[in-house]
Amino acid sequence: MALPGLVGFAHALADAGLGIGTDRTAAFLTAVSEVDVADPDQLYWAGRVTLCSEPDEIAGYDAVFARWFHGERGPNGHVRRSSPRYATLTPETSGADADDEDDSTVLRQIGASDTEVLRNRDMSGLDATEREQLAELFALLRPRPPTRRSLRRRPSRRGALDQRRTVRAMFRSGGETVRLARRSRSDRPRRVVLLIDVSGSMEPYSDALLRFAHAVARRTPGMVEAFTLGTRLTRVSRQLRQRDPAQALPAAANAVPDYAGGTRLGETLRIFLDRWGQRGLARSAVVVLFSDGWERGDPALLGEQVARLRRLAHAVLWVNPHAGREGYAPIQSGIAAALPHIDRLLAGHTLATLEELLGAMRDARRS
């Protein structure tokens, strides 16, 4: 097998969206030299163990492998990714309130009072300028993560005896106990899981909620997991870990294939629990579910799954943008079914309420 063919295969995989760098390609070439390349099975496995790094990549690998080595090449031998679809995240302003349209053409200076007003405006009714201003305010959010007791002990004034440090001090003084060193458990950030409903009825909020998720994820990158729920489940944690929101948000938006579609909340939640939650991702985590609770599927299934989630999680918070409106009652089929199993129901339609949510996440405990 000629080398360029193998490297080309790795490039085709990279084009198909697998995270492949030169080190992976190098490992692939080494692996190929160890096996019998005339045997398609061995070639397949040598590539799979070196070029894939998670189960989600295997289907893509299989497709490109079939195309590349079995002659089913696409145009130019490459698979092109679809064009970015960030545009769907920021809809045209025509849908905004008629009153605001005049203002949107004028660039306004914002003072403290404007900021205060904006913090309390419903995020679904903003024009483009206001959205931009709000985005800047999101950057100022300072989430303080919820904490748990760590298993690991650190030097401390009080706590259990630290044998190692005490004995080392004793050696230095010729065997006499001079001072007892102690150590105690410290606090570690607790895992936070954000589940964001991106169905049609939640569309006006999805941009802001992803921004919120990014602000939280940026603070403690390893401890925050974010998923979007629509007709299917998409994990966006990895995309949101990038520091710069200008890169993180389009990347996350690109990853979600089902914006503004329908919701089968119970069904997607079940998939989340099966694939991620039950294995430990939701265990002892603070789970925040952003949804308006309009369930097209069976509300009973949703109730069952939220109950299952609650058994795993430290606390389950439900954030409903409509809950902040006057005259709101939790009667939507989905919310009604889930209500007995959640720890708190909160509003999340303005920046101010999202700030309140941050506080609620930090202090969350089982009710």
Next chain:
Amino acid sequence: MPGARVNLDTVSHSTTEPTSPAALAEALESTGYLADDGVATAAFLAMRMRRPLLCEGEPGTGKTSLASGLAEALGLSLIRLQCHEGIDAEQALYEWDYPRQLLHLRALEATADGPVDPEVAERSLYTRRFLLARPLLRALTESPCVLLVDEIDRADDEFEAFLLQLLDENAVSIPEFGEIRASTPPIVLLTSNRTREVHDALKRRCLYHWLTHPDAAREVAILRRRLPGLSETLAAQVAGAVHRLRELDLLKPPGVAESLDWATALQALGSVELDAANAELTLGAVAKYREDADRIRAAGLSSLLAG
């Protein structure tokens, strides 16, 4: 007898490394681990390329038993490190034996004529005999061996970074003692249940293999291999039923471990065939959640046995 010197190294591990994935699969089979092409190639490459192998997959697909099978097939010892939340270097790598160090110090003082020179005393304290080797250090000193780092996803990020450094250098430096380096790098297997994403840097160093449940024929072979008294009929029935269970959308689809448990339970009851009655009695061996048991009963126990 001159000229008859025996090289201890080659005697203690007189293994001939398999030269192809198929040869390795054969060696694994002789230990009772039936590997498919994917597993055999992945393990073979890990061995030849001297790279750690990261195994992920549903619980019960044989990630952990691959390590013990590999160790047995290659005639090497298996060293296992079970990860958990908050695991740190003291539990994974080494610890000084403080009580014995203190005793030693007191003994030095008692037997010395004059005052003990602190420099000399301290030097005598930090020697190999006061070093308690934990699994990672043992793997470095006893290599060649198979090192299994089980459920790496349960450990913290910091531990992963620490492990990464160790795997990279095949050496560790102990501040009071110096560097300990492995003469040959151990064969390293890492397993993860994906409760947390393993760091990219660690993944980059590793070969990656996603294990799936075995197909029906292989499962029958595994059952018969592990449970010598098991009849062909019962093995086929259990494997078939377990395969149908995996399609039932259960909270915890049964793995190979569960089918082994189930077959053992049926054997213990003296059953010759799997029927609705003894399936009901032994359901607890395969379904570990009440919801799952309910769902299986709702689907009909006899439907499991069809075909």
